Amino acid sequence: MYLDLLPDLPVERVLTEVSHPRGSRSLSSHLKSRLGIDGIKAAVLHELLGKEDMHDAGKLAAAIKALPLQLVAARPIDEAISSAGGVLFEVLNADLMCEALPGLFCAGEMLDWEAPTGGYLLTACLASGRRAAQGVLRYLRS
Numbered sequence: 001m002y003l004d005l006l007p008d009l010p011v012e013r014v015l016t017e018v019s020h021p022r023g024s025r026s027l028s029s030h031l032k033s034r035l036g037i038d039g040i041k042a043a044v045l046h047e048l049l050g051k052e053d054m055h056d057a058g059k060l061a062a063a064i065k066a067l068p069l070q071l072v073a074a075r076p077i078d079e080a081i082s083s084a085g086g087v088l089f090e091v092l093n094a095d096l097m098c099e100a101l102p103g104l105f106c107a108g109e110m111l112d113w114e115a116p117t118g119g120y121l122l123t124a125c126l127a128s129g130r131r132a133a134q135g136v137l138r139y140l141r142s
Helices: 011-019 027-035 039-049 057-065 119-141
Strands: none
Touching: 011 027, 011 057, 027 039, 039 057
């Protein structure tokens, strides 16, 4: 699997920014100022690319646009969970429309809930999607 760390930029632009002289700045500082790469993106690059390739502008730009990730195995299904975090139910109306942003509807894993992955989660995602779709229709008619 390949991970694009900057999906909104073409590889040519990434190469131009990576190749720009950095002077006395560290590579990390250079990547942050030129491309906004820091935090987890920088850590993943350092972890997977290696020190030598990090200093090769062509290899670095190519990795930023298509960082190879090797998937070894899936975790056991009993560890899979839909994690909390997302849009709070308190900010939505009964049609799952965001009260502060009329016309924005939320469903599925956009919502703040925790549930075991599998049939229950799929059912809840589909049901909330249906509820939101009905709300969209009501909203468009009003």
